[in-house]
Amino acid sequence: MANGLAGLKGQFCPSFAQRFQAAGYETGRDYSDAFDYVASLDDVDSSRIVCWGTSMCGGSVLHAAAFDKRIRAVISQVPFVSGELLSTHLAPIIGSLYSSRQQLKAGKPVPLIKLFAETPEESLQQCTKALIRDENLCDSIKALDKDKLP
Known part of the structure; x- marks a missing residue:
């Protein structure tokens, strides 16, 4: 399970994980190795692996399932499936993002x-x-504040 762009593991994922676990689902932590690792476990039915992602990772799980046919289902919540809209907002600041990386490393x-x-x-x-300009996200941001999540 993973959040999307700028999402932290404490934002909503724990409550979703608890609900999925109560329903009998297991979760993997690292998408790069999770498929092989989970499929290799003795107590996991490798024919029933499901991936869940939200926002940026909602698009990532769709992509992963398109290439890894062992994944039997995908739960993709509000997925980013195209970077076109975001790229128009990033274009003016992309240079400063890369120079900021150098400053951070220093x-x-x-x-x-x-x-x-x-x-x-x-x-x-x-x-x-604001980088993301979606009026529909304001309720989600308020929910983060209500739950005192970063």
Whole structure:
């Protein structure tokens, strides 16, 4: 299980994992090795491996299942399946993202980029500096705040 762009493992994943586990599902932690590892376990039916992902990883599990036919089902929640919309917002700042990586490696402070618009109205404004401008995400952001998640 994994969150999407800028998502942390503590944001919603634990509650989903508990529900999946209660329903008899098991989860893997690292997509790069999880398929082979989980399939090799004696107590796992390798013909019933299911992958779950949300946001960016919602697209990743679709991609993984397209190539690994052992994956029998995919649960893909609000998947990113195209980077086209995001790329238009990234284009003006892509150079600074790479220079920030160099600063970070050198132990210097780096500028932060606002990830989400705070209100539906802000998300519709062209002048917002938020990377993701989706008015439908505002309720999810409020839920993070309510649960005191980062």
